[in-house]
Amino acid sequence: MNSRMSSWAGAAVMLFTLGGCASQQGAQKTPSEVLGKGEPQSEEQKMFYALGLLMGQQAEVFDMSPAELESLQAGLRAQVTGEKPAVEIEPYRSKLPELARARTAIRAEKEKEKAKGFLEQAAKEEGAVRTESGLIYKSLTEGTGAQPDPRDTVKVHYRGTLLDGKEFDSSYKRNEPMQIPLNGVIKCWTEGVPMMKVGGKARLVCPSDLAYGDRGTPGIPGGATLVFEVELLEVMQENEAPAE
Numbered sequence: 001m002n003s004r005m006s007s008w009a010g011a012a013v014m015l016f017t018l019g020g021c022a023s024q025q026g027a028q029k030t031p032s033e034v035l036g037k038g039e040p041q042s043e044e045q046k047m048f049y050a051l052g053l054l055m056g057q058q059a060e061v062f063d064m065s066p067a068e069l070e071s072l073q074a075g076l077r078a079q080v081t082g083e084k085p086a087v088e089i090e091p092y093r094s095k096l097p098e099l100a101r102a103r104t105a106i107r108a109e110k111e112k113e114k115a116k117g118f119l120e121q122a123a124k125e126e127g128a129v130r131t132e133s134g135l136i137y138k139s140l141t142e143g144t145g146a147q148p149d150p151r152d153t154v155k156v157h158y159r160g161t162l163l164d165g166k167e168f169d170s171s172y173k174r175n176e177p178m179q180i181p182l183n184g185v186i187k188c189w190t191e192g193v194p195m196m197k198v199g200g201k202a203r204l205v206c207p208s209d210l211a212y213g214d215r216g217t218p219g220i221p222g223g224a225t226l227v228f229e230v231e232l233l234e235v236m237q238e239n240e241a242p243a244e
Contacts, residue, residue, distance in 0.1 A: 112225075118225060122138075150191070156193070161228075162227075203229050
């Protein structure tokens with residue numbers, strides 16, 4: 001659970017240097033021609049599709065319009081295929097961090113503005129508690145076991161979503177609970193999970209300043225309010241489980 005602001009460089013490196021290790025390509029095919037039905041079929045196709053997803057996560061910081069995405073794709077294609085580039089890289093390399101910062105700030109403000117109504121509504125739900133920090137806690141199932149300390153390591157199942165319901169992480173999908181030290185995660189969890197008891201399940205609505213802030217992280221835009229459903233399975237001593 002860390003920042004993605006500096007990861008713009010990863011996107012830039014991948015987007016502008018792939019040509020250095022790629023062979024000259026022939027006529028280009030459309031994605032549908034390459035993938036047949038539009039979905040990756042072979043393991044190799046899936047591998048490169050996953051590479052595209054990873055590059056997309058890194059490039060999210062630029063919050064591109066469809067036209068800007070087309071420009072990016074044209075530059076990527078030129079570099080990978082060895083075409084003569086329409087622009088030189090060097091004059092723009094130093095400008096990318098500034099663009100990333102500006103786009104991140106604008107998007108973060110939009111996300112926070114969008115979240116205002118959602119937060120107010122969530123705080124008004126029956127059984128919801130809004131703490132001084134802004135965390136909105138709602139018990140879904142009351143636990144009867146031990147209650148953790150903010151310094152404890154706990155074992156949990158969880159699901160995290162954005163305001164539109166898009167899931168960005170889930171231990172349920174991995175079919176494996178997560179062991180985490182509560183003093184090593186986002187503030188929302190450090191505060192919210194100790195409000196639970198083992199066997200309980202709760203919803204944590206986390207304003208951006210209790211989550212990933214204005215910078216965000218891959219898959220989570222800066223300024224985003226996050227919603228977690230957390231199931232507390234076990235409270236462990238700190239030396240019983242490594243930090244994950």
